[in-house]
C-alpha cells in the first residue's frame with residue numbers, strides 16, 4: 001500500500017509530484033483542488049473521490065469511481081476532460097485532471113444571466129461533438145448539466161470540456177442482441193416488441209443537452225418548482241411542459257428555439273439524436289464551426305490542446321466516427 005503523507009493524508013507519491021493548494025470545486029463524489037505539478041510549475045486540478053463517504057453504498061461508489069476512472073483513461077476528445085495522473089489509497093481516489101481556468105459553465109451562466117446566442121451556439125456545438133464521440137464509443141454520460149461543463153478560460157470564445165463520468169454507462173453487447181441474431185423459430189413476440197424501444201438510453205443525453213441549451217440561452221431552466229401551479233417538476237418533465245418567457249426569448253432566433261423544442265421531446269424515439277442536432281439549421285453556421293474546429297484542433301502545436309498529430313491529414317476527422325456503435 002502507498003505510504004501516506006501524515007500531514008494531509010495524501011499518498012506520498014502524490015504530494016511529492018504535486019503541490020496542492022485551494023479548493024476550486026465541489027462535486028457529488030468529492031472535491032476539486034487547484035494543484036501545481038512541481039516539475040513543470042503547471043497548474044492542474046486534483047479531484048478527490050472519497051470511498052468512505054458512501055458507507056451504505058460503498059460498493060456502488062467504488063464501482064462508479066472505477067467506471068469513471070476506466071472511462072477517463074480510455075476517452076480522447078478535445079471537449080472531454082483528460083486525466084493526467086491517478087493515485088489511490090485505501091479510502092480515496094485521486095484523479096489529476098487538466099485545469100479548466102474558466103471554471104464551470106454553471107457559474108458563467110449565473111454571472112452572465114443569459115449567454116449571447118453566438119457564444120451559446122459555440123459551446124453547444126462543442127458539447128454535441130463531445131457527446132457524439134462518447135455515443136460512438138458506446139458511452140452514455142447520463143449526468144450532463146452546466147456544473148459538468150467546464151470552460152478553458154474566462155474568454156467567451158474558449159474550449160469547453162465535459163467532466164464527471166461517474167454516472168455514465170458503458171453500452172455492452174446484450175443478451176437481447178445475441179438473441180435477435182439467432183433464428184426466431186421459438187422466440188415470443190414480446191421479445192421483438194421490447195427490442196423496438198431498447199437502445200434508446202443514449203437519448204437521455206440529448207434531452208439533458210436540450211435543458212443545458214435552454215439555460216444558456218434564457219438564463220432560467222425549462223423545468224423548475226412552481227413554474228406551473230399544481231405541477232411538480234417531474235410532472236412538467238414527463239408531460240414536456242415548459243414556457244419560453246417572451247422577455248427572455250424575444251431576442252433569440254427561431255432556429256435556436258427549434259433545436260430546444262426538438263431536443264425536449266418527451267418521446268425518446270421522436271427526440272433529435274446528437275447526429276440530427278448537428279445537422280439542424282441552427283448549427284449550419286460555417287463561421288462558428290471554423291472557430292470551434294480552430295480551438296478544438298489548433299494548428300499551432302504550442303497550443304494547450306494540440307492533440308491531433310500535425311502530420312495526420314484528416315486531423316479534423318472526429319476519431320469517434322471510426323468506432324462501431326455497440327447496441328444498448
Ligand SMILES: CC(C)(C)NC(=O)Nc1ccc2nccnc2c1
Nearest residue numbers: 024025032045098099100101102103
Ligand atoms: C476558475 C475557478 C474559480 C478557479 N474555478 C475552477 O477552476 N474550477 C474548476 C472546477 C472543476 C474542475 N475540474 C476539472 C478541471 N478543472 C476544474 C476547474
